Amino acid sequence: MKSRVGSQGSLEEGKDSVTKVVTQYKPLSIRLLQFLLLFLGIGIVFSLLSMCMVRYSVMQNVIPMVQSRFQPCFQQLSLESWIRPPSSLLHSMNDTQLFWRASIVPQIKEYPFNRTRKIAFMFLTRGPIPLAPLWERFFKGNEKLYSIYIHSLPSYKPDFPPSSVFQGRQVPSQEAKWGRMSMCDAERRLLANALLDISNEWFILLSEACIPLHNFKAIYHYISKSRYSFMGAVDEPGPFGRGRYNPNMAPEVNITEWRKGSQWFEVNRKLAVDIVKDEVYHPKFEQFCRPACYVDEHYFPTMLTIESPRLLANRTLTWVDWSRGGAHPATFGKADINDQFFKRISESPTCVYNNQPTSLCYLFARKFAPSALGPLLEHSTKFLGF
Numbered sequence: 001m002k003s004r005v006g007s008q009g010s011l012e013e014g015k016d017s018v019t020k021v022v023t024q025y026k027p028l029s030i031r032l033l034q035f036l037l038l039f040l041g042i043g044i045v046f047s048l049l050s051m052c053m054v055r056y057s058v059m060q061n062v063i064p065m066v067q068s069r070f071q072p073c074f075q076q077l078s079l080e081s082w083i084r085p086p087s088s089l090l091h092s093m094n095d096t097q098l099f100w101r102a103s104i105v106p107q108i109k110e111y112p113f114n115r116t117r118k119i120a121f122m123f124l125t126r127g128p129i130p131l132a133p134l135w136e137r138f139f140k141g142n143e144k145l146y147s148i149y150i151h152s153l154p155s156y157k158p159d160f161p162p163s164s165v166f167q168g169r170q171v172p173s174q175e176a177k178w179g180r181m182s183m184c185d186a187e188r189r190l191l192a193n194a195l196l197d198i199s200n201e202w203f204i205l206l207s208e209a210c211i212p213l214h215n216f217k218a219i220y221h222y223i224s225k226s227r228y229s230f231m232g233a234v235d236e237p238g239p240f241g242r243g244r245y246n247p248n249m250a251p252e253v254n255i256t257e258w259r260k261g262s263q264w265f266e267v268n269r270k271l272a273v274d275i276v277k278d279e280v281y282h283p284k285f286e287q288f289c290r291p292a293c294y295v296d297e298h299y300f301p302t303m304l305t306i307e308s309p310r311l312l313a314n315r316t317l318t319w320v321d322w323s324r325g326g327a328h329p330a331t332f333g334k335a336d337i338n339d340q341f342f343k344r345i346s347e348s349p350t351c352v353y354n355n356q357p358t359s360l361c362y363l364f365a366r367k368f369a370p371s372a373l374g375p376l377l378e379h380s381t382k383f384l385g386f
């Protein structure tokens with residue numbers, strides 16, 4: 001009996017100790033489960049939140065900090081990331097890499113988004129742009145329709161105020177010598193940088209001595225409605241035209257396609273790509289067109305006459321005065337800015353626009369000294385229409 005009780009007791013004891021152990025573990029495992037669930041919940045909430053934030057920041061193109069923190073985990077390719085213009089014009093590409101990148105062209109003609117076509121104003125300068133205040137007035141109110149690029153001497157440190165349209169528009173530059181291939185290379189560099197913005201449809205080369213002759217709306221209309229690009233290209237007999245041709249350029253370049261034209265051009269996107277991607281004519285001109293062959297007057301006009309003659313208007317949009325003779329055109333200062341001067345420009349001989357004769361032939365003019373700025377600003381409404 002005793003032993004039974006004893007054994008029972010010991011059994012009870014054993015039971016007891018077992019239940020004791022069970023009750024000891026029970027609260028622990030529930031707590032563990034609660035912890036796990038809590039972590040799981042936090043995890044789900046957090047990942048949902050961050051996915052939403054990534055999507056939000058990609059769509060809204062804001063909060064770059066959030067974007068850069070989360071995108072490596074949730075990388076999403078979007079059309080937006082391909083068509084958005086580069087946020088900074090600075091880059092680490094050399095010309096080989098830049099030209100390659102800039103020559104990439106979509107093979108489907110129709111854009112699957114609403115593309116607002118812009119004019120790229122490309123300023124080829126030594127340093128400062130003294131007539132900047134006039135240009136600022138010209139651009140004002142047309143922010144969606146243009147972009148600006150500046151190529152200057154690499155040593156030049158720009159100091160445009162933060163509110164200026166020229167601020168931060170400097171492209172990585174190299175020295176360009178007048179009449180040498182380095183000048184054409186600077187122009188190609190400007191084109192290539194401007195091509196990186198897919199919205200740029202027309203590309204105009206200007207200098208710091210250029211002014212617009214009409215308001216923005218008139219210039220945009222003239223260029224966007226033109227069937228041709230305004231690259232000066234004439235077949236000029238005599239020593240300063242055909243006389244500069246070197247037969248070593250054949251068969252890539254024959255004398256019949258040899259052209260001369262003003263350095264200051266306007267080209268559309270197709271021609272800009274043609275210029276940037278060129279590997280056929282560049283070596284020929286570099287080797288066989290050296291002073292007294294001024295390559296910036298021949299390379300693009302000749303090359304495009306061979307490649308795309310039907311797209312060229314064969315005239316420039318930039319008025320210049322060679323009447324005083326010499327190697328450089330006339331420069332105009334304070335005393336020149338008057339009614340007769342602008343009358344003289346508008347009364348230039350007629351030209352052809354979309355196969356029709358017109359008296360409106362020039363949209364820009366050069367060369368203007370810094371002293372011209374004052375009177376130009378004072379009378380811009382009367383003389384220039386803005």
Ligand SMILES: *[C@@H]1O[C@H](CO)[C@@H](O)[C@H](O)[C@H]1NC(C)=O
Binds near residue numbers: 094095096097
């Ligand atoms: C640019 O860099 C690439 C790779 O380093 C090189 O092959 C090419 O020759 C460089 N181009 C120029 C113009 O320096």
Ligand SMILES: *[C@@H]1O[C@H](CO)[C@@H](O)[C@H](O)[C@H]1NC(C)=O
Binds near residue numbers: 112113114
């Ligand atoms: C572009 O805009 C037009 C009208 O403004 C609209 O009908 C069309 O759906 C838009 N297309 C795209 C791809 O956003």
Ligand SMILES: *[C@@H]1O[C@H](CO)[C@@H](O)[C@H](O)[C@H]1NC(C)=O
Binds near residue numbers: 254
């Ligand atoms: C130049 O002339 C040669 C010989 O007549 C011809 O083979 C070549 O295609 C011509 N080049 C161009 C660019 O027309």
Ligand SMILES: *[C@@H]1O[C@H](CO)[C@@H](O)[C@H](O)[C@H]1NC(C)=O
Binds near residue numbers: 228305310312313314
């Ligand atoms: C420009 O000149 C080329 C030949 O050099 C010609 O084919 C083209 O039709 C000319 N453009 C215009 C608008 O006349």
